[in-house]
Amino acid sequence: MIISKDNQRIKHIRQLLGSKKTREADRLFVIEGRKPVDEAIREGLVEEVYVSEDYEGEVPDDAQVVGAKLFKDITDTVTPQGILAIVRMPKFDRESVYAGADCKLICLEDVRDPGNVGTVIRTAEAAGFDAVVLSEECADIFQPKVVRSTMGSILRVPCFRCGDRVGTGSVGAEQDRDSQETLEKKLRGFDIELAELKRRGFTLYAAHLEGAVDYTEPKYAGKTAILIGNEARGLTDRVTECADVAVKIPMFGKVESLNASVAAAVLMFNSNRN
Amino acid sequence: MIISKDNQRIKHIRQLLGSKKTREADRLFVIEGRKPVDEAIREGLVEEVYVSEDYEGEVPDDAQVVGAKLFKDITDTVTPQGILAIVRMPKFDRESVYAGADCKLICLEDVRDPGNVGTVIRTAEAAGFDAVVLSEECADIFQPKVVRSTMGSILRVPCFRCGDRVGTGSVGAEQDRDSQETLEKKLRGFDIELAELKRRGFTLYAAHLEGAVDYTEPKYAGKTAILIGNEARGLTDRVTECADVAVKIPMFGKVESLNASVAAAVLMFNSNRN
Numbered sequence: 324m325i326i327s328k329d330n331q332r333i334k335h336i337r338q339l340l341g342s343k344k345t346r347e348a349d350r351l352f353v354i355e356g357r358k359p360v361d362e363a364i365r366e367g368l369v370e371e372v373y374v375s376e377d378y379e380g381e382v383p384d385d386a387q388v389v390g391a392k393l394f395k396d397i398t399d400t401v402t403p404q405g406i407l408a409i410v411r412m413p414k415f416d417r418e419s420v421y422a423g424a425d426c427k428l429i430c431l432e433d434v435r436d437p438g439n440v441g442t443v444i445r446t447a448e449a450a451g452f453d454a455v456v457l458s459e460e461c462a463d464i465f466q467p468k469v470v471r472s473t474m475g476s477i478l479r480v481p482c483f484r485c486g487d488r489v490g491t492g493s494v495g496a497e498q499d500r501d502s503q504e505t506l507e508k509k510l511r512g513f514d515i516e517l518a519e520l521k522r523r524g525f526t527l528y529a530a531h532l533e534g535a536v537d538y539t540e541p542k543y544a545g546k547t548a549i550l551i552g553n554e555a556r557g558l559t560d561r562v563t564e565c566a567d568v569a570v571k572i573p574m575f576g577k578v579e580s581l582n583a584s585v586a587a588a589v590l591m592f593n594s595n596r597n
Numbered sequence: 598m599i600i601s602k603d604n605q606r607i608k609h610i611r612q613l614l615g616s617k618k619t620r621e622a623d624r625l626f627v628i629e630g631r632k633p634v635d636e637a638i639r640e641g642l643v644e645e646v647y648v649s650e651d652y653e654g655e656v657p658d659d660a661q662v663v664g665a666k667l668f669k670d671i672t673d674t675v676t677p678q679g680i681l682a683i684v685r686m687p688k689f690d691r692e693s694v695y696a697g698a699d700c701k702l703i704c705l706e707d708v709r710d711p712g713n714v715g716t717v718i719r720t721a722e723a724a725g726f727d728a729v730v731l732s733e734e735c736a737d738i739f740q741p742k743v744v745r746s747t748m749g750s751i752l753r754v755p756c757f758r759c760g761d762r763v764g765t766g767s768v769g770a771e772q773d774r775d776s777q778e779t780l781e782k783k784l785r786g787f788d789i790e791l792a793e794l795k796r797r798g799f800t801l802y803a804a805h806l807e808g809a810v811d812y813t814e815p816k817y818a819g820k821t822a823i824l825i826g827n828e829a830r831g832l833t834d835r836v837t838e839c840a841d842v843a844v845k846i847p848m849f850g851k852v853e854s855l856n857a858s859v860a861a862a863v864l865m866f867n868s869n870r871n
Contacts, residue, residue: 362851438712442856451849472856479851539870572866575725577636577753582716582746585862588855592846592863596813 324376326390333389336373336397339409343463346412352465355400355407359475363410366478370409378405400471412465415481420454421523426546427452428525429591432513432562433460433553434583440464441472442584443551448476450591456520456548458513459486485512517565520548527566529558530586532579534571541568543594551587598650600664607663610647610671613683617737620686626739629674629681633749637684640752644683652679674745686739689755694728695797700820701726702799703865706787706836707734707827708857714738715746716858717825722750724865730794730822732787733760759786791839794822801840803832804860806853808845815842817868825861 325333338345339353346352351370354363357380363369364383372386375394382388386406395403420426429447434440440462447455462469464482473480521527525546530538550566552558557580563569572581572589581589599607612619613627620626625644628637631654637643638657646660649668656662660680669677694700703721708714714736721729736743738756747754795801799820804812824840826832831854837843846855846863855863 442859445852445856446859448850449846449848449852449855474853476850476852572723574723576722576750578719578723578750579748581723581862582719582858584856584859585716585720588859588862589866592867 324388324390326393328393328396332371332373332387333393333397336407336409340397340467343466346463346465350412351409352412352470353407353467354410354470354477355398355467356404356471357406359470359478360406360408362475362478363408366413368411368413368478370411372406372408375403375405380406400467410478413478413481415454415483417481417483420481420483421520421525421546423453424545426454426525427543427591427594428454428456428520428548429587430456430513430517430520430527430548430550431461431583431587432458432550432558434551435460435462436554436583437462437466437468438472439554439582439584441469441474441477443587444469444473444480444482445476446584446588446591448480450588450595452480452591454481454483456483456513456516457485459484459511460553483516485516514561514565517548517550517562520546521565521567526568528590529563529566529569530590531558531563531569531571534569536568536570538570538572538590538593541570547594549587549590549594551583551590554583598662598664600667602667602670606645606647606661607667607671610681610683614671614741617740620737620739624686625683626686626744627681627741628684628744628751629672629741630678630745631680633744633752634680634682636749636752637682640687642685642687642752644685646680646682649677649679654680674741684752687752687755689728689757691755691757694755694757695794695799695820697727698819700728700799701817701865701868702728702730702794702822703861704730704787704791704794704801704822704824705735705857705861706732706824706832708825709734709736710828710857711736711740711742712746713828713856713858715743715748715751717861718743718747718754718756719750720858720862720865722754724862724869726754726865728755728757730787730790731756731758733758733785734827757790759790788835788839791822791824791836794820795839795841800842802864803837803840803843804864805832805837805843805845808843810842810844812844812846812864812867815844821868823861823864823868825857825864828857 372383374386375391377391525548527548529550646657648660649665651665799822801822803824
């Protein structure tokens with residue numbers, strides 16, 4: 324049983340919970356709770372399982388036992404369930420996902436609240452969407468709060484982070500004219516990605532308070548990408564302009580906007596109706 | 598300028614932030630941030646305004662200035678905006694709200710996450726719903742996290758908490774047969790409230806994973822109450838049985854359920870379409 328906080332494995336769990344850099348370098352993250360751990364095992368993504376010494380469930384094979392006090396200290400949750408796993412980041416192929424004739428994407432621009440990002444991933448799976456596309460300023464999808472909010476969907480929903488793409492995407496003629504540095508300033512990975520989606524035949528729907536079209540009007544047929552903006556300021560102008568249609572969810576009362584994950588949910592489920 | 602943490606006003610703010618008992622006894626709560634404080638002033642609900650000494654906005658009349666360090670200590674937010682107000686709980690008349698011919702209600706049974714409760718209140722206003730009905734086990738609507746998540750809607754949306762009603766509602770013949778104590782055990786305020794809604798002609802729609810009817814089918818005409826259950830276990834059987842229709846939001850993938858505030862949002866906005 325591990326009881327020392329200086330144990331190398333314990334240190335590694337802490338780093339994976341607290342440091343995006345470590346997660347990215349190791350391509351690993353931590354998932355907590357019985358159901359998510361079981362799902363990760365089924366998906367074949369688990370590296371190591373840890374249980375608290377007072378864990379009352381069935382202990383998986385090869386699980387490491389950790390002292391109760393130490394386990395409580397390392398987990399991020401207020402009421403830890405006594406089981407966690409180190410899990411490999413699932414791999415999904417962008418090309419083949421985007422190639423689907425009826426591919427449906429939900430694209431988040433700078434959605435910063437971990438609960439919102441996690442809830443969108445969970446809702447995307449429920450609404451049958453094929454992937455979530457995230458700008459580099461979004462909350463990191465492998466941080467503990469996001470992972471928890473996805474309720475396991477993080478293992479199954481392809482999430483494409485555009486930060487990975489800065490300067491690497493093909494942006495046509497412009498790339499030849501500008502130095503790489505200028506290009507990176509001008510075009511974020513997210514902008515490159517949206518431009519690419521348009522070239523691939525996606526129709527881009529921007530969720531916008533001033534949208535010209537009621538959200539229930541479009542048919543959302545064929546390749547569809549729904550764009551959701553930051554909690555405080557919505558979509559940036561350049562992303563809105565890049566979209567084919569700006570759709571509006573009509574609101575009553577004095578409400579200025581909807582919660583980002585609520586807007587995403589209303590638009591995703593609505594798109595299934597048409 | 599107030600700089601002592603032992604100042605009586607400061608102690609009162611702390612109590613209002615941290616204690617439901619104090620909030621209930623005083624019928625007051627705390628709202629933070631410029632926009633919500635301005636709205637509370639407009640609604641005529643503000644008792645006292647406090648600003649941090651380093652607050653950069655326009656300081657409202659009669660605002661008390663608080664030392665920057667002390668202000669940071671008392672507020673609940675990670676990034677305080679330097680302004681808060683003690684606000685009277687808004688009063689709404691249940692009778693007149695329920696009397697509306699097209700009254701639309703969203704009813705929460707034991708929704709415990711403050712973010713979910715606040716988001717439902719915000720979404721209810723946006724979707725034009727008339728009130729939110731809450732079982733006594735729901736998160737307290739005047740706790741800081743709920744207030745923050747409502748983004749000001751807490752001031753405008755009638756919220757009826759059923760804990761207030763235990764044992765006081767008329768429940769017909771049963772009340773005569775049972776002692777008051779037995780009655781309180783058998784019937785929670787929430788159950789009494791739902792029974793009363795039925796008598797008043799409301800159609801009750803239970804959001805349920807095993808619902809017999811697709812959520813897009815009903816017309817949601819006339820007096821409508823949509824019932825949403827607890828995050829982990831959904832609606833209790835007795836509440837589901839009390840409902841007129843159990844509606845299901847069809848889900849893809851391996852998702853077991855939707856986030857409570859997402860389910861509420863999808864159902865509320867959908868009901869406006871029919």
